[in-house]
Amino acid sequence: MDQSRTAAAFHWATPLGVSVICFLVSGAIHLLIGILTPIFVNSGFGRGVIFISQRTDTQLFGTPPSELLDRNKELATFRTLFMTNAGGALVMIGIFIVSLAWFGLRHHQGWAFVTLVLAGLVVLPYWFLIFKPYVNAGISIRFGDLPPIFWIPTLVLLPGVIFGWLGLRS
Numbered sequence: 001m002d003q004s005r006t007a008a009a010f011h012w013a014t015p016l017g018v019s020v021i022c023f024l025v026s027g028a029i030h031l032l033i034g035i036l037t038p039i040f041v042n043s044g045f046g047r048g049v050i051f052i053s054q055r056t057d058t059q060l061f062g063t064p065p066s067e068l069l070d071r072n073k074e075l076a077t078f079r080t081l082f083m084t085n086a087g088g089a090l091v092m093i094g095i096f097i098v099s100l101a102w103f104g105l106r107h108h109q110g111w112a113f114v115t116l117v118l119a120g121l122v123v124l125p126y127w128f129l130i131f132k133p134y135v136n137a138g139i140s141i142r143f144g145d146l147p148p149i150f151w152i153p154t155l156v157l158l159p160g161v162i163f164g165w166l167g168l169r170s
Contacts, residue, residue, distance in 0.1 A: 007136030009108070010106050010107070010108070012164075013164040014167055014170075015163040015164070015167035015170065016105070016106075016108065016163065016164065016166075016167025016168065016170075017166055017167070018159065018160075018163040018167075019105065019113075019159075019160045019161075019162075019164030020101050020102070020105050020106050020164075022157070022159050022163065022164075023097055023098075023100070023101035023105060023116050023156070023164075024097075024098060024101050024102065024158040025152070025156050026097055026152070026153040026156050026157070026160070027093075027094045027096075027097030027098035027101060028094065028098065029093070029094070029149065029152045029153060030090045030093045030094030030097060030149070030153065031090070031091055031095065031098070031147060033087075033090055033092030033147075033148065033149045034086075034087045034088065034090030034091035034093075034094055035087070035091060036087075036090070036123065037083055037084065037086060037087030037090065038083070038084045038087050040068055040112040041079070041080055041083040041084060042080060042086070044066075046067055046083075047065060047066045047069055048064075048066055048146075049065055049151075050065045050068070050069075051130070052091065052131075052134065052145055052146065053073075053144075053145035053146070053147075054148070055145060056134055056139050056145050059133070059134075059137065059139045060066070060133060060134055060137055060139060074157050090149065091117075096119075097116065097119065100112045100115055101116065103114050103159065105164065106119075108167075109170060110168055113164045113165075113168055116160070116164070117157075117160075117161050120154075120157040120160070120161070121157075123153075124154075127150065141153070
C-alpha cells in the first residue's frame with residue numbers, strides 16, 4: 001500500500017470507511033461491556049446469569065444462577081473476581097481494536113487490517129469450546145440467549161473484513 005496516503009485521503013463513504021466503522025463498533029462494544037461489567041456483575045440483572053443466559057445456565061447447572069450464587073458464597077466471590085477481570089480484559093481489547101482501526105486501518109495500513117481480522121477470527125474457536133458443554137448437555141442456544149459481546153463483534157466482522165479488503169485494494 002502507498003505509504004504516502006494520509007488521514008486526509010480517508011473518506012467515510014468508501015469501502016475502507018465502512019470497514020473502519022465496523023471495527024470501531026466492535027471496539028466500542030468491547031469497551032462498553034468491559035466498563036459496565038464490574039458495575040453490574042452483582043446486580044439483580046447480573047446475578048441472573050453465570051455465563052450465557054439465565055435459561056441456558058439454569059439448564060446446565062440445574063439451578064437458577066442467582067440461587068446457585070446465593071447458596072455458594074465461594075462461587076459468588078470467584079464469579080465476581082473472574083467477571084471483573086474479564087471486564088478489564090474487554091476494556092483492553094476494546095482499546096486495542098479502536099486504536100488499530102483509528103490509527104492503523106483508517107490510515108490504509110494493511111498490518112492493522114490483518115491484525116483486526118485475526119483478532120476477530122481467533123475468538124471463534126474459543127466460543128466453540130464455551131458452547132460445547134451446553135450443546136453436550138442437549139441445551140439449545142438461541143440467538144436471544146447470547147450476550148451482545150458474542151454477537152455484535154461477530155455481526156460486524158464479516159462486513160469489516162470484506163469492505164476493508166476492498167478498501168485497501170483500491
